[in-house]
Amino acid sequence: xxxxxxxxxxxxxxxxxxxxxxxxxxxxxxxxxxxxxxxxxxxxxxxxxxxxxxxxxxxxxxxxxxxxxxxxxxxxxxxxxx
Numbered sequence: 001x002x003x004x005x006x007x008x009x010x011x012x013x014x015x016x017x018x019x020x021x022x023x024x025x026x027x028x029x030x031x032x033x034x035x036x037x038x039x040x041x042x043x044x045x046x047x048x049x050x051x052x053x054x055x056x057x058x059x060x061x062x063x064x065x066x067x068x069x070x071x072x073x074x075x076x077x078x079x080x081x082x
Contacts, residue, residue, distance in 0.1 A: 003064070006057035018061060020054045030058040 008022045018027040025047060033043045040055050 001056055001060040003057035003060040007061045027058045027061050
């Protein structure tokens with residue numbers, strides 16, 4: 001899914017966090033509701049201006065961000081045995 005038209009980032013809105021279609025609801029908000037156990041239908045019932053496509057865009061955005069995550073480890077000499 002191409003989320004680029006649905007997820008917007010504006011410096012003066014919600015601290016520059018990614019939002020849905022320029023509104024004040026963030027990707028984090030939507031993901032939090034889903035993670036708490038709400039269904040897509042329940043989220044849309046509470047926020048009728050959100051569409052199924054908006055919710056899927058949030059999921060696609062999160063998946064893309066996760067794919068881009070890089071983990072670096074430090075080689076701490078204190079952890080090595082003599």
